[in-house]
Amino acid sequence: MRLIPIILCGGAGSRLWPVSRELHPKPFIRLDDGQSLLQKAFLRGALLPDVEEVLTVTNRELFFKTEDEFREVNTGEVVTSFILEPFGRNTAPAIAAAAYQIAQKYGNDAIALVLAADHLIINQQAFQEAVLKAVELATSGKLVTFGIQPDSPETGYGYIEADGNTVLRFVEKPSLEKAQEYLASGRFLWNSGMFCFSVGAMLQQMEQYCPQILIATKACIEQSRFAEGKGYALLELDPDTFANVADDSIDYAVMEKSNQVAVVPCNIGWSDIGTWTALGDLAEPDADGNRIQGDALLYDTRNCTIQSSDRLVGAVGVENLIIIDTPDAVLVVDKCSAQDVKHIYSELKIKGHDAHKFHRTVHRPWGVYTVLEEGNGFKIKRIEVNPGASLSLQMHSHRSEHWVVVSGIAKVINGEREIVINTNESTFIPAGHKHRLQNPGTVPCVMIEVQSGDYVGEDDIVRFEDVYGRV
Known part of the structure; x- marks a missing residue:
C-alpha cells in the first residue's frame, strides 16, 4: 500500500490581513519557531511512515515560493510533486486532479491523505495514530474525514454528527446556541477539512456525484503541461480548459452525498488558525493577558494581541484589541470582531488596492x-x-x-x-x-x-x- 500526502495550498487567508496577502497567503505565515504553516504541513506528511512523495496543489503564482519553503525543510528523501492551478476552483477540482494523477502513476489502490497547508497540529504522534486508523478504513473503500473532538462551542467550524466511525450527517457553521447544544451532546465533531481515501474510491464517487467536475478536470489535464525530473514532478493546468471546471468544495460535491463516508474522531491539537485571535493565542500572555510579538510599550492595557514587524507600538488604556503593524498597513480590531477582518481585505480587492495582494x-x-x-x-x-x-x-x-x-x-x-x-x-x-x-x-x-x-x-x-x- 502506497500513501501519498496531498497538500492543498490555496485561499487568501483574508481574516489574517495585513500579514496574509494574495501573494503571501496564510500558509506562508511564520510562527515563533521560524517555520511556516506550509512547512509544518509538509513535514506532517513527509514524516509519516514509508512516505516517499508529497503532492502539493497550489496556485501557479505561488509555485516558486512554495518550492523555497519546502527546500528549507526537505532533507531530499521525499519527492516533491506539484499541480499548479492558474486560478482557484475550490477543493473538489483540486482533489480530482490529484487523485487522477496518483491513479495514473500508482494505480487505483494508492491511498491519498489530503492535508490543508494552513492548519496547525501540535500532537504529531496522535496525528500519525489517527492516520493509521484512516488508512485502514480507506483500504476497505471508505472516504474518511477526520473529526476533531471539540472543546468549545465554536461557531466558525462545520460539524459532523457521528456514532463511532459512522457519519450521521454534516452540519454547516452553527449559531452559538446550536454549537453549545452540539458540544453538550457529545455526538458532534469539528470538520477538520482533512481526508483519506483510495484514489480509485474517490474517483468512482466523483463519477457518481459530480461527474461534470471529473470530466472537465480530466479534459484539462489532457491539455496541460507535465514535466518530471530527479526529485520532482510538475503538472501545470491549462488555463483555458481549467476555466470550464466548476467551482465546488469536496464536502458539497461528494462527502455530504456519499454513503461510503467514515470519520476518525481524534484529539491531535488541531487548529485552523482562522483569525488573529487564534494566531495570537499561540503566544504566551503577560500578567495582564497581553500577547506581544515585536516592540511594544503598554500602559493600563489588558487582553490585547499586538504584533509589529519593525516599529514601536504604544497602547494606553485599551483592552481586547488586536493591533497588527506591517510596513505598509496597520490593523486595529476588537477581538469580538476578528472574523470581520475579511471585509477590509474584500474592500481593498474591490478598490484594486495593492495592499490586498502584495507586501512592500x-x-x-x-x-x-x-x-x-x-x-x-x-x-x-x-x-x-x-x-x-x-x-x-x-x-x-x-x-x-x-x-x-x-x-x-x-x-x-x-x-x-x-x-x-x-x-x-x-x-x-x-x-x-x-x-x-x-x-x-x-x-x-x-x-x-x-x-x-x-x-x-x-x-x-x-x-x-x-x-x-x-x-
Whole structure:
C-alpha cells in the first residue's frame, strides 16, 4: 500500500490581513519557531511512515515560493510533486486532479491523505495514530474525514454528527446556541477539512456525484503541461480548459452525498488558525493577558494581541484589541470582531488596492524587491537578484525605468543593446523598450529602480521570454 500526502495550498487567508496577502497567503505565515504553516504541513506528511512523495496543489503564482519553503525543510528523501492551478476552483477540482494523477502513476489502490497547508497540529504522534486508523478504513473503500473532538462551542467550524466511525450527517457553521447544544451532546465533531481515501474510491464517487467536475478536470489535464525530473514532478493546468471546471468544495460535491463516508474522531491539537485571535493565542500572555510579538510599550492595557514587524507600538488604556503593524498597513480590531477582518481585505480587492495582494517586500523566483516609496506617477524599488538568476525579457507600456546598481554586477538587455553595469553605474529604459536584467555574478546584485510614468502598477508588464515559465 502506497500513501501519498496531498497538500492543498490555496485561499487568501483574508481574516489574517495585513500579514496574509494574495501573494503571501496564510500558509506562508511564520510562527515563533521560524517555520511556516506550509512547512509544518509538509513535514506532517513527509514524516509519516514509508512516505516517499508529497503532492502539493497550489496556485501557479505561488509555485516558486512554495518550492523555497519546502527546500528549507526537505532533507531530499521525499519527492516533491506539484499541480499548479492558474486560478482557484475550490477543493473538489483540486482533489480530482490529484487523485487522477496518483491513479495514473500508482494505480487505483494508492491511498491519498489530503492535508490543508494552513492548519496547525501540535500532537504529531496522535496525528500519525489517527492516520493509521484512516488508512485502514480507506483500504476497505471508505472516504474518511477526520473529526476533531471539540472543546468549545465554536461557531466558525462545520460539524459532523457521528456514532463511532459512522457519519450521521454534516452540519454547516452553527449559531452559538446550536454549537453549545452540539458540544453538550457529545455526538458532534469539528470538520477538520482533512481526508483519506483510495484514489480509485474517490474517483468512482466523483463519477457518481459530480461527474461534470471529473470530466472537465480530466479534459484539462489532457491539455496541460507535465514535466518530471530527479526529485520532482510538475503538472501545470491549462488555463483555458481549467476555466470550464466548476467551482465546488469536496464536502458539497461528494462527502455530504456519499454513503461510503467514515470519520476518525481524534484529539491531535488541531487548529485552523482562522483569525488573529487564534494566531495570537499561540503566544504566551503577560500578567495582564497581553500577547506581544515585536516592540511594544503598554500602559493600563489588558487582553490585547499586538504584533509589529519593525516599529514601536504604544497602547494606553485599551483592552481586547488586536493591533497588527506591517510596513505598509496597520490593523486595529476588537477581538469580538476578528472574523470581520475579511471585509477590509474584500474592500481593498474591490478598490484594486495593492495592499490586498502584495507586501512592500515581494518574493519572486529570481529574488526579492521592496517598494521604498510611491506617489503619483512614480515608484522607487530596491531590487535584489540572486546569483545566476534572471528577470524575464519584458516591456512596460506606461512607465520608464532608471536602474542604478549599488552592489554586484548586472548584465542588461536594453532595447537593441546588451551591456554590463557595475556598481555605481546606471542605465535608463524608456517605456516601450524590451529589457532584461541578469546577475552573472556570484553574489547578489542589488539595484535601485526608479519608475516614472502615467501608470506604475505591477500589471503593466508584457513578458516575451522567461526562464520560470511565466510568459
